Amino acid sequence: MPILIDASTRVICQGITGGFGQLHTKGCLLYSPAVVGGVTPGKGGQKDPNGLPIFNTVADAVAGTKADATMIFVPPPFAADAILEAAAAGIRVICCITEGVPVRDMVRTRAALDEMNAGRSEKERIYLVGPNCPGVITPGPKTGSGESKDDPYTREGCKIGIMPGYIHTHVSESKSGRSVGIVSRSGTLTYEAVWQTSNEGYGQSTCVGIGGDPVRGVGFIDCLELFEKDAKTDGVLMIGEIGGTDEEAAAEWAQSNMSKPLAAFIAGRTAPPGKRMGHAGAIISGGEGGAESKIKALRDAGFEIAETPASMGQAMKRAMEG
Secondary structure (H helix, E strand, O other): OOOOOOOOOOEEOOOOOOOOOOOHHHHHHHHOOOOEEEEEEOOOOEEEEOEEEEEEHHHHHHHHHHHHHHOOOOHHHHHHHHHHHHHHHOEEEEOOOOOOOOOOHHHHHHHHHHHHHHHOOOOOOOEEEOOOOOEEEOOEEOOOOOOOEEEEEEEEEEEEEEEOOHOOOOHHOOOOOOOOEEEEEOHHHHHHHHHHHHHHEEEEEEEEEEEOOOOOOOOOOHHHHHHHHHOOOOOEEEEEEOOOOOOHHHHHHHHHHHHOEEEEEOOOOOOOOOOOOOOOOOEOOOOOOHHHHHHHHHOOOOOEEOOOOHHHHHHHHHHHHH
């Protein structure tokens, strides 16, 4: 099975009545019927424009829908509390899409989640994806003809977040009959990698946008470990960027623990030292975080390297065929 989410996942949206919450809840529902409700304090008992029930708290939503995953579209000052509320209510996969969450809030939140996860098994662990991320998607096979409202075109998979669902390919619809897992710090490069791997004939098992903030939830190693254990994932494409040492740490871990074909791309190769390039975490400082050191570590660990964003699919194909 894929990682983190699948066709059995039941999703709620925290901030479902806000502009972005409404828009992307509809987008997720058009992709698959996994979204089962939402949360906006003070509006419990109402329904959103899609007919989904609205609850005052996450605990109420879990009790009413048996939800086990959430996507968060609340304003930045309240996002950290929304994450902790979801975790306390028993939500297992928390995708915080919100951008601009204060770093101090995330330091506190990560510490609390780490404490909650201490001693838990993998099946019981709380997985936070984000913040400032596109979310997670597990493509599923097509259902319905899409020719009428009574027979809508949806999929059996699950989409949580803002990614364009139509570019993703289920393995049953791929030319090769093989699937790759994708994990990325960049949202737009995630979509590009999906498009390219689909054009190369591969499906995607699960795609995870971990976000580019300096303090976040799951990282590269977490996802690589899950992909390595997943029987439906035949290879992994990892997309990193300058700043921090996460990519080097992932390379070191993969060299000792990964048996599947691996490919990678590092964004920001031409950025000068000290220059911020988009994400809060993408800054080179103190002689660490440069693209070349990351590329060398990944190449030494056996990753096939994409030299440009346009060659990510080709790099994945080389790794799979090699």
